[in-house]
Amino acid sequence: MTKKRVVIAGMGFGGLRAAKALAGNDVEMIMVDRNNYHLFQPLLYQVATAGLEEEAIAYPLRSLTRHWRGASFLLAEISSIDLVEKNVITDAGAVPYDYLIVAAGSRTNYFGMESVAAHAFDLKRLDQAEDLRNHILLMFEQASREPDKQRRSALLTFVIVGGGPTGVEFAGALRELIVYVLSQDIPTVSAAESRIILVEASDSLLTAMPEDLRQYAHSKLRTMGVEVLLDNRVVGATAESVELYGGAVIASHTLFWSAGVAAAELAASLNDVERGAGGRVMVLPDLSINGHPEVFVVGDMACCFQQGMPLPMMAPVAGQQGDYVARVILAREQGKTLPPFHYFDKGSMATIGRSSAVATAAGFKFRGYIAWLAWLLLHLYYLIGFRNRIVVMMNWTYAYWFQERQVRIITAKKRRAVSV
């Protein structure tokens, strides 16, 4: 009997956990990704704020497959999925499957606002983090030699949209980069000259958190010097300005967008499949899709209801779903079935700055130093690769002790001039 072939489309948190659970079992496994590495997205914002080098949060996928019998990796861009012929269509040819795990993640959702899409930075990919880091550092270099006061002020103004964990963590890290590093680097630019404006559409930051933790995060950010604009939203942008709902315009060369995500484009290629908000694919209780029990969708791409609500687009959901579908496949091969998927919420956390974070876990709430320490340790734990853990720990220790960030190098200018 030939082994069944499981194809995993996308090696984010969902795909990776599925692969780990399948490894060593009696199936053939092909992991497909457009990148040759797994990316630890939760720390992308630290790459963007010069706290970590890119390579520290990327783990080469072939480091995994080289140790797993029956597993192989294909570097390819997936264009569509042929559910009838059971083929994943890629730029490296068609890949037939017996089981398919679709885990292609999400893309940024600008809700159709073209001017925002054209000018905003977002953080999904490694190159975007590097671009944003280069841009931030360049703004300070340009400000240091800008004689015009208004232009200088616009160069030093940063607008962040979205008061969720990404927006909050980025705002805090950016403020610390400016206060502890850039304003020390450039004596002619003071931290007080620079503005960070965090815009949130609802009436609170971190809406998934309990009320007192939200208020802690809010007042902490304000103390650090971040301006928080609640009940407001960004409706347009140019290269040098950001427009708010109601018409107010902020002169700023930097707009960071973390106010919306939608399923990756690949979701649209799954024909005849029902879709929820943001184009997410509706899945059955075992995370397969209607009419195709051999096809599973996990992570940000999947719209999976629990207690009447769709599960959030977060790494822990994707990981648990990836692990679950791997076990469903293995069980089915043995003629067994598993109970429906159930997400176990271990809690959530967001770091705000030095020795300051908020966290919930097992019904308890934490804030301040203890939450911050927990955040550090958990992120180190979940990071893939021994070497990466050491590099990240070293960078964090170094930054904490010396209040320096040595990764503040501008790499883009030359590259852009050379490529194309």
Next chain:
Amino acid sequence: MTKKRVVIAGMGFGGLRAAKALAGNDVEMIMVDRNNYHLFQPLLYQVATAGLEEEAIAYPLRSLTRHWRGASFLLAEISSIDLVEKNVITDAGAVPYDYLIVAAGSRTNYFGMESVAAHAFDLKRLDQAEDLRNHILLMFEQASREPDKQRRSALLTFVIVGGGPTGVEFAGALRELIVYVLSQDIPTVSAAESRIILVEASDSLLTAMPEDLRQYAHSKLRTMGVEVLLDNRVVGATAESVELYGGAVIASHTLFWSAGVAAAELAASLNDVERGAGGRVMVLPDLSINGHPEVFVVGDMACCFQQGMPLPMMAPVAGQQGDYVARVILAREQGKTLPPFHYFDKGSMATIGRSSAVATAAGFKFRGYIAWLAWLLLHLYYLIGFRNRIVVMMNWTYAYWFQERQVRIITAKKRRAVSV
């Protein structure tokens, strides 16, 4: 009395040593560079072979100026130098000087061979090292799914031109990357399938080394599986082939060029100044230029004769010259003069592979493990920045113990698609 202003054009080894020697003295100092970091070029080849991350060999220049009173940094591209008005002309405006240290380094010299210039990789800048790393890794990914035998062989063939230290070190590091890492990563591609061809125009590798060390390096490379072609040279290239003198054509998608350097373009903007081979600027015994005692040229840009021979274009020469001109300037301000510049040759070294290197120092010759260890320690010592030293040491230790290189991530595809 206002302080005299010293402008340093270019912050490579020459500029950096000059700046360090001037720091803390009674002059104003402006360091100008197109990048905001000092680059440790001798280890670029390790970035290109996935042994080190980019950031580990770059040191932010503002880390230095923030601690030096009277020193500032300007991120700018220098277009020319106005010797009459005493201005450095940059894309951020004109910078007047009292003293000028020109230390803009070198560029790759393809000796007018346009097809080679169009298709060859070289290693001068950080982005070039990343491009080359991405390309090498991509060649193996493409070979892993290439059914055509000839095409596959061309993808796995690497031609390196130039048998100096850069060519030898790159050849050894690439071979080890293939044997220990890539052929393990990809079970369908064997190390024996892959060819590395090192082409040298003279009759020996490492011509600056004593005869027995040259032979050691040659036989060591051959044992590792590198093909060495002496008395030969590359005269043309396409994206998929390399042409040798005499007409032989090697099917190869990768051509690495380390067979020639010339002075940076900026040298041409110094009017009425005599130039030597490769456009290098002829300097007087105190490294100033004829008719302009306030302008000094150091490093690869300078053509400085010693015992009838021009000094080699190497980091130690640049460093000693930078240090010397700083002392000349400080002495002159006190009405003193210094004896002419004299280069003190501490020796040279090249690493070939694991536990294998050649070195000369103080009239002694070393090879094998002891030379390799000396190479490691000296490179760590000369690398700038405590954090960088730790990161590099960790990568080397990790690679040595585990024979793995975790930096083997392909970052270019996306970036190229995004930029421009």
